[in-house]
Each structure stands twice: as C-alpha cells, then as structure tokens.
Amino acid sequence: MERRSFLKSFTAAAACVAVLPRMASAADEAKKVVGPNEMNYATAVAAITGGKAVVESAKVKVEAPEIAENGAVVPVKVTVDSPMNDKDYVKAIHLLNTKNGNARCSNVYLTPANGEAFFGTRIKLGGTQDVVAIAQMSDGTFLSAKQNVKVTIGGCG
Amino acid sequence: MKTLIKIKPKTYAAGDIVKIDFMAMHPMETGMRKDKDTGVLIPANYIDEVKFLFNDTLITKMVIWESLSVNPLFSISFKVPSAGTLKVIAKTNTGQSVESSEPITPKG
Numbered sequence: 001m002e003r004r005s006f007l008k009s010f011t012a013a014a015a016c017v018a019v020l021p022r023m024a025s026a027a028d029e030a031k032k033v034v035g036p037n038e039m040n041y042a043t044a045v046a047a048i049t050g051g052k053a054v055v056e057s058a059k060v061k062v063e064a065p066e067i068a069e070n071g072a073v074v075p076v077k078v079t080v081d082s083p084m085n086d087k088d089y090v091k092a093i094h095l096l097n098t099k100n101g102n103a104r105c106s107n108v109y110l111t112p113a114n115g116e117a118f119f120g121t122r123i124k125l126g127g128t129q130d131v132v133a134i135a136q137m138s139d140g141t142f143l144s145a146k147q148n149v150k151v152t153i154g155g156c157g
Numbered sequence: 158m159k160t161l162i163k164i165k166p167k168t169y170a171a172g173d174i175v176k177i178d179f180m181a182m183h184p185m186e187t188g189m190r191k192d193k194d195t196g197v198l199i200p201a202n203y204i205d206e207v208k209f210l211f212n213d214t215l216i217t218k219m220v221i222w223e224s225l226s227v228n229p230l231f232s233i234s235f236k237v238p239s240a241g242t243l244k245v246i247a248k249t250n251t252g253q254s255v256e257s258s259e260p261i262t263p264k265g
Contacts, residue, residue: 034189035187035188035189035201035223036188036201036223037222037223072226072227073226073227074226077232084236097224100224101187101189102222102223102224104222104224105221105222105224105225106219106220106221106222106225107219107220108217108218108219108220108233109217109218109219109220110217110233111215111216111217113211113214113216113235113236113238114216114217114233114234114235114236115174115234115235115236116174116234116236117234118176118232118233118234119231119232119233120176120178120230120231120232120233121225121226121229121230121231121232122225122226122229122230123224123225123226124185124187124224124225124226125224
C-alpha cells in the first residue's frame with residue numbers, strides 16, 4: 001500500500017469514528033419524546049396563582065396511597081373544609097404532580113351548588129413524587145396540601 | 158366512548174349531599190407512548206373537559222390533562238336541590254364529545 005492511499009483511508013476511518021458518538025447522542029435525543037403539554041411544576045403553579053402566595057393548610061386534605069404498586073392507577077381524593085355558601089366557597093381545586101412531564105392533572109371549578117368541596121379521580125404517576133392540591137378560595141387566597149406517593153412501577157409508557 | 162354515571166347513596170332526600178361518580182371508557186393516550194409493534198408514536202387522545210350540569214345550570218367544570226388514568230373516574234359532591242336531570246358532557250382533545258344524563262329523584 002502506498003503511503004498516500006494509506007493516509008487517506010486512515011483519515012476517513014478516523015472521521016467515521018469521530019462522527020459515530022455524535023450520531024449516537026443525536027439518536028438518544030430523538031428517542032426522548034416530548035409530550036404535547038410539557039410543563040414543569042413551578043410554571044404550572046405560577047400559571048394557576050398568577051404569582052400569589054400559596055399557603056399550606058390543614059383545611060385541604062389529599063388522600064392518596066403512600067405506596068402505589070402501580071403508577072398507572074393512583075386513586076386521589078381531595079377535600080377542602082369550606083361552608084360552600086354564596087359568600088364563602090372553594091372556587092377551584094387544582095390537582096398537580098411534581099415530576100411528570102406535564103405537572104398538571106386537572107383544574108376543577110366548583111360552585112356553591114356542590115354543597116361540599118370534594119374531587120376524586122385516578123391519576124398516572126411516572127415515578128415517586130408528591131401529589132399536590134391547590135384550593136382557590138372565593139376570597140382570592142390559595143391553600144394547598146400535598147402527599148408523597150412512592151411508586152414501584154411507573155405509569156407512563 | 159362509553160360512559161357511566163353513579164349516584165351514591167342510591168336513595169337520598171332533597172337537601173342531602175350525594176357523591177356523583179362519572180366514568181368514561183377512554184384510553185387517555187398521552188402522545189408519548191409508542192406502538193409496541195411498529196415503534197410509531199400513538200397520537201395524544203385524552204379527555205380535556207368535563208362539565209356537570211343540573212337542569213342545564215353548570216355545577217362543576219373540569220379541565221383535564223393527559224396524566225389521568227385510563228378509563229378515568231371523576232367524582233364530585235352535589236347538594237340535591239330538587240328533582241331534575243343531571244347532564245355530563247365530556248370532550249376530548251381530538252374534538253369528540255359525549256353527552257350523558259341521569260335523572261335525579263329525591264325521596265322524602
């Protein structure tokens with residue numbers, strides 16, 4: 001083999017090796033799927049409160065299992081202590097998670113006709129995290145409560 | 158989309174607070190899951206709005222995101238004012254809409 005042709009093939013091979021890892025990482029990035037409504041927890045809370053303070057309160061109760069064997073079905077119940085009359089009622093119960101791709105689960109807008117501030121559902125959790133309920137009161141304040149849920153099998157994918 | 162409305166307890170009087178359970182048979186696709194055979198992304202398809210109406214007056218409106226479970230359950234309280242009709246309207250992000258109703262018949 002002539003020196004020139006050897007050098008040519010060598011540099012071509014080296015270039016291939018150099019390019020390979022980059023291609024691999026690009027493929028990894030392509031694999032990471034971004035959901036249609038990606039939003040992190042802090043942004044989701046800010047969108048609800050509009051920057052107002054959220055106070056942790058014993059008036060709000062989040063009932064969720066401490067250990068969820070299956071993250072695909074986690075039962076959650078939220079109750080807020082309120083008289084639910086025309087002057088003093090819970091305007092909305094916002095249910096959030098801290099680590100899913102989309103931190104928002106549901107925004108439930110109540111009226112005094114409900115008689116009781118209650119919302120129950122089943123949610124998907126991708127891993128161990130907090131389930132947070134924010135209650136928007138009729139006087140404009142925000143109360144919250146949270147419950148940590150340990151997930152042994154993730155519920156997304 | 159099949160739906161089911163349950164009122165608990167079964168017998169109630171006017172003025173009682175009852176629990177209304179609304180269940181919908183829906184896959185709640187997040188748009189992040191891939192088809193196991195083809196590897197193609199399954200497009201997002203989830204219920205994004207549920208409205209509860211009593212005699213056509215809005216009681217509760219819910220904005221829903223994809224992080225709710227498959228065949229989701231929505232449970233609320235309701236103070237029964239009188240006899241009437243409860244209507245639940247569920248909408249999906251793909252534009253599908255289902256309306257279901259249940260009579261409210263207080264006894265005593």
